[in-house]
Amino acid sequence: MVRLIKEGRILDPSLGLDLVGDLLIVDGTIRGVAPSIEYPEKVDTISARGCLVIPGIVDIHVHLREPGEEWKEDIESGTRAALHGGVLRVACMPNTKPPNDSPEVTSYILEKARERAHVKVYPIATITKGQSGKELTEFGRLKEAGVVALSDDGKWVSDASLMKKALLYAKNFDLPLISHCEEPNLSNRGQINEGILSAKLGLKGIPFSAETIAVVRDLLLLKETNSYLHLAHLSVKESIPFLRWAKEEGLSFTAETCPHYFTLTETEVDGYNTIAKVNPPLRTEEDVQAIKHALKEGLIEVIASDHAPHSPLEKEVEFELASFGMIGLQFLLPLSYDLVRQGFLSQQKLLEYLITNPARVIKVDPPNFREGSPAEVVIFNPEKDWVVTEECILSKSKNTPLLGRTIKGKVEAVILGEGVFRL
Amino acid sequence: MRHLLDIQSLSSEEIHGLLNLAENVKEILYRPIPKVPTLRGKLVLLLFYEPSTRTKFSFERACKVLSADTMSFSAKGSSLEKGETILDTIKNLYALGVNLVVIRHSLSGTPHFIAKHLKIPVVNAGDGIHEHPTQALLDLLTVREKLRTFTDRKVAIIGDIKHSRVAHSDILAFQKLGASVFVTGPAHLLPEPKEIPFFEVKPGGFKVCLKPREALQDADVVIALRIQKERHGEAFIPSLREYAQNFGLGPRELEWIKPGGLLMHPGPINWGVELAHELEKYPFQVILDQVENGVAVRMAVLLSLLSGE
Incomplete structure (x- = not known):
């Protein structure tokens, strides 16, 4: 099967490619990029006029909820949502039930993914057994089973000595550690950002120091161990200067944020709106600006969705009993593209943050348009508006404050291997 | 005013209005027979998910003076222990024909949460560390x-x-x-x-x-x-x-x-x-004037939320 994508703006951050032209795919493999390609035989032509033609996005912060919480999401539904968002590879967080803290659970996830996933799934395992922060998991056996990274996501490894051991031991296996930066005593029972709104709603606040103290400790341990660390979903202004310090020190780290931390503010939770309850919490406009500037400065260089599906069972309850999290796979690219519109990032830079940098974190080759690479192609119309409705959300769960809002930028088609999906 | 959920959403005029009404109805408490028929046939549900003596009795007294019927509920022995969600509890109690819900809860915002899901007035009798x-x-x-x-x-x-x-x-x-x-x-x-x-x-x-x-x-x-x-x-x-x-x-x-x-x-x-x-x-x-005024104020709240029906 021959497919020809015509007249798109073709961008590939790993090749530094940026041209308007055609992309040729033969039998699911990239066969060429040029300003104009004429193919002698009959081909399936896909017009990309006015669109960006980009490699698939790599989202390294996704909760697929399988095994154990399949009423919220499963590997099939989560990866279907990913596909529709142009996310062609996902790394799934290990806070499943049971948590992915053993090669058996890893194998289960990979097997399910082989059977039912629409996009590539990379499992992440926990750093500690049962995410309890007490004992390290079997890094070596987990690596062999197929995990790409380790994280106690949702919990910080608060025992500094144990975290130091983990940073060192991970080096044996080239396994990246991902830290959920949250000092648990400070955030204990916290519900939303600490400030005016927490006072207004009478909810315990989560102070910036809960995040920043964790960031600083982790960076100090990194300096001491000369290991590598990825900092997940940063949200506060106060964390940024310490990232700058770590860059100056030459530490080997990457930092991540999510679209909601540079798009939404705490006001979303006013009126006890549990749909906007997320951890770390939505912060203030000042934090939003600081995160954008940190992206611009390159201090934060990975954007991930932190796709966290929850059903009405977890959300239509008293605010303090509601679970943290919102879905994000289908909004990752359009919301992130606002950074280009607002002049914070170039198109190429944004794609690095969404494709090549996250791939580098989990040490895989990113989707690309090199001749001979498998086709992982996304056609994105940055100008097309669409309204977020429950119907267009492919996740089992619809928990997003964006419901009913108009979003700019839509994935029009995906070509994944032999398959083509016109969305 | 559809509900009384917090002070933050009240205007000073609304507050003065409630105080004036409370001042007017307080006199009823001193009558030889301190009871008026104004809210006869109305059913008030007192939902106390947290221990309370004076607030609960004060609301109950206010209801009785105004001839409203009351049903009360405390968290112990309720469906909460059977794992029922508060939303289900409320919907079931609503189906019994309740006209107004007074709720105290240890979690901030719970009155606001149930108010979103109920067509009848909700009165906050204290929510978490939020408001009273x-x-x-x-x-x-x-x-x-x-x-x-x-x-x-x-x-x-x-x-x-x-x-x-x-x-x-x-x-x-x-x-x-x-x-x-x-x-x-x-x-x-x-x-x-x-x-x-x-x-x-x-x-x-x-x-x-x-x-x-x-x-x-x-x-x-x-x-x-x-x-x-x-x-x-x-x-x-x-x-x-x-x-x-x-x-x-x-x-x-x-x-x-x-x-x-x-x-x-x-x-x-x-x-x-x-x-x-x-x-x-x-x-x-x-301090005891406060307790007495508590009844008057709660009468005023019940009247302004229920008599307009």
Whole structure:
């Protein structure tokens, strides 16, 4: 099967490619990029006029909820949502039930993914057994089973000595550690950002120091161990200067944020709106600006969705009993593209943050348009508006404050291997 | 006004309206037969998910004076223990023909949550560390009765401001009617700098004081808060004697306030901790007036939410 994508703006951050032209795919493999390609035989032509033609996005912060919480999401539904968002590879967080803290659970996830996933799934395992922060998991056996990274996501490894051991031991296996930066005593029972709104709603606040103290400790341990660390979903202004310090020190780290931390503010939770309850919490406009500037400065260089599906069972309850999290796979690219519109990032830079940098974190080759690479192609119309409705959300769960809002930028088609999906 | 969920969403006109109505209906309490038929046939549900004596009895009394029927519910022995969600509980109770729900809950925002899902009025009888609007209204009524005006009055609140829903409602309510509110207590139990803008209803109307004397000096009203051990679960105060010595009120502290200044407490009181025993005899102590006004205020709330139906 021959497919020809015509007249798109073709961008590939790993090749530094940026041209308007055609992309040729033969039998699911990239066969060429040029300003104009004429193919002698009959081909399936896909017009990309006015669109960006980009490699698939790599989202390294996704909760697929399988095994154990399949009423919220499963590997099939989560990866279907990913596909529709142009996310062609996902790394799934290990806070499943049971948590992915053993090669058996890893194998289960990979097997399910082989059977039912629409996009590539990379499992992440926990750093500690049962995410309890007490004992390290079997890094070596987990690596062999197929995990790409380790994280106690949702919990910080608060025992500094144990975290130091983990940073060192991970080096044996080239396994990246991902830290959920949250000092648990400070955030204990916290519900939303600490400030005016927490006072207004009478909810315990989560102070910036809960995040920043964790960031600083982790960076100090990194300096001491000369290991590598990825900092997940940063949200506060106060964390940024310490990232700058770590860059100056030459530490080997990457930092991540999510679209909601540079798009939404705490006001979303006013009126006890549990749909906007997320951890770390939505912060203030000042934090939003600081995160954008940190992206611009390159201090934060990975954007991930932190796709966290929850059903009405977890959300239509008293605010303090509601679970943290919102879905994000289908909004990752359009919301992130606002950074280009607002002049914070170039198109190429944004794609690095969404494709090549996250791939580098989990040490895989990113989707690309090199001749001979498998086709992982996304056609994105940055100008097309669409309204977020429950119907267009492919996740089992619809928990997003964006419901009913108009979003700019839509994935029009995906070509994944032999398959083509016109969305 | 569809519900009474908090003071923050009330205008000063609405507050005055409720106080006027309370003042008018209070007289009923002194009649030989203190009962009127106004709310006959109305069914009020009292949902108390947290222990309460005076607030629950006060609402019940208010209902009875107005001839409303009541059903009450406490968390113990309810479907909560069977794992039913609060939403299901409420929907089922609504199906019984309830006209109004009074709810107390240990989680902030629960009244707001059920109000979103119910077509009938909801009255907040205290939610978590958020607000306790009827307490603020009865405090206002008590001060208005004794001092007549609020403009340029200084109200001092002493204690655990951070975790007190009474304090939160009072801080907003007194300022909305023109008074200034000074709060003091252990510094870690006071609003943090980031939170202060929310409590400042009028410019300069709210001040956080580290020294109790600064708050109490020339105050027209002093409200001492109960030290609530049950709401913390953490050791916030080194010891009760340390608290009593530094933040408890005694005759010496009352020397600092204005002559004739009122002493109030939302109750129940830990005598010897936040108030010295001697203060029971302080002539301008109005703690039992507060209790009486509680009934009047709750009658006013029930009337304004139900009689328009």
